[in-house]
Amino acid sequence: xxxxxxxxxxxxxxxxxxxxxxxxxxxxxxxxxxxxxxxxxxxxxxxxxxxxxxxxxxxxxxxxxxxxxxxxxxxxxxxxxxxxxxxxxxxxxxxxxxxxxxxxxxxxxxxxxxxxxxxxxxxxxxxxxxxxxxxxxxxxxxxxxxxxxxxxxxxxxxxxxxxxxxxxxxxxxxxxxxxxxxxxxxxxxxxxxxxxxxxxxxxxxxxxxxxxxxxxxxxxxxxxxxxxxxxxxxxxxxxxxxxxxxxxxxxxxxxxxxxxxxxxxxxxxxxxxxxxxxxxxxxxxxxxxxxxxxxxxxxxxxxxxxxxxxxxxxxxxxxxxxxxxxxxxxxxxxxxxxxxx
Numbered sequence: 001x002x003x004x005x006x007x008x009x010x011x012x013x014x015x016x017x018x019x020x021x022x023x024x025x026x027x028x029x030x031x032x033x034x035x036x037x038x039x040x041x042x043x044x045x046x047x048x049x050x051x052x053x054x055x056x057x058x059x060x061x062x063x064x065x066x067x068x069x070x071x072x073x074x075x076x077x078x079x080x081x082x083x084x085x086x087x088x089x090x091x092x093x094x095x096x097x098x099x100x101x102x103x104x105x106x107x108x109x110x111x112x113x114x115x116x117x118x119x120x121x122x123x124x125x126x127x128x129x130x131x132x133x134x135x136x137x138x139x140x141x142x143x144x145x146x147x148x149x150x151x152x153x154x155x156x157x158x159x160x161x162x163x164x165x166x167x168x169x170x171x172x173x174x175x176x177x178x179x180x181x182x183x184x185x186x187x188x189x190x191x192x193x194x195x196x197x198x199x200x201x202x203x204x205x206x207x208x209x210x211x212x213x214x215x216x217x218x219x220x221x222x223x224x225x226x227x228x229x230x231x232x233x234x235x236x237x238x239x240x241x242x243x244x245x246x247x248x249x250x251x252x253x254x255x256x257x258x259x260x261x262x263x264x265x266x267x268x269x270x271x272x273x274x275x276x277x278x279x280x281x282x283x284x285x286x287x288x289x290x291x292x293x294x295x296x297x298x299x300x301x302x303x304x305x306x307x308x309x310x311x312x313x314x315x316x317x318x319x320x321x322x323x324x325x326x327x328x329x330x331x332x333x334x335x336x337x338x339x340x341x
Contacts, residue, residue: 043100061086061154062083066185075216078221083103085225092158092231095164098130100131101122102136104139106145107151119136128225178304179303180224187223189296226323252293267338305331
């Protein structure tokens with residue numbers, strides 16, 4: 001008896017590392033010290049010496065049951081983008097610049113080519129956010145996961161000068177709310193989606209006229225990464241008063257997180273286009289509108305609060321970064337929370 005007969009193939013692990021090196025190399029930053037394969041990832045802090053009070057910000061998350069769709073469709077090169085996005089968007093939401101990322105993949109059987117596809121997506125997410133992929137772990141866990149399944153999670157660290165932290169304390173009555181378009185469902189609410197739609201390859205390969213693609217491709221579309229857009233706003237000289245990443249809990253949970261007491265966000269539902277995938281989901285599942293807005297991003301992945309005089313400058317900076325902004329509402333005096341009208 002040996003480890004391989006017990007279900008863990010060490011040689012496959014070595015092969016995985018060799019296959020992912022080309023993807024990892026694309027994400028390197030000057031601050032990265034050492035190469036892939038060490039016991040830890042090292043990152044120099046020399047570049048932050050010009051900050052008055054450099055402050056670390058971090059984020060960790062996974063992809064959730066969206067992975068079930070990746071298994072069914074045998075498409076593994078985009079879920080890594082989701083994993084990175086869920087972490088770095090939270091960092092950017094606090095005003096931070098993502099510096100580096102580490103991933104964790106646990107699988108029933110290490111298939112090196114599949115692992116390489118997953119990490120390819122992780123590397124793409126790092127490229128989109130400017131973070132270096134400095135390490136990770138692939139754990140082969142036979143008997144714990146089915147052979148063809150895996151879990152994917154990650155952890156990111158970023159930096160911000162303390163004076164530039166976005167805490168929501170500066171949000172005030174009269175601020176304009178600007179939303180940035182999402183790419184679709186992103187990475188939340190898939191447990192409900194899997195109850196609404198039949199989870200078979202045939203169902204996911206079904207073409208819908210209103211989607212302009214198959215159901216599977218629409219649902220598997222990777223999460224938008226807003227790091228560059230938020231950086232563009234900052235470089236335009238705009239002080240962001242508050243920022244909300246619309247993830248699990250939708251509008252009702254996430255928007256109030258950027259508000260202080262006595263401030264209420266009022267968002268007009270008709271101020272931006274709701275992607276057809278949400279309308280299809282609500283109709284097929286007979287889901288109440290409030291539940292949709294309490295579960296999904298409904299077409300807005302990020303919401304910013306800025307001064308009225310900065311609204312147009314903010315919109316232009318977001319456009320220059322390649323994202324689509326809309327003025328979706330304003331901040332009013334009232335009980336802390338959000339009104340959708």
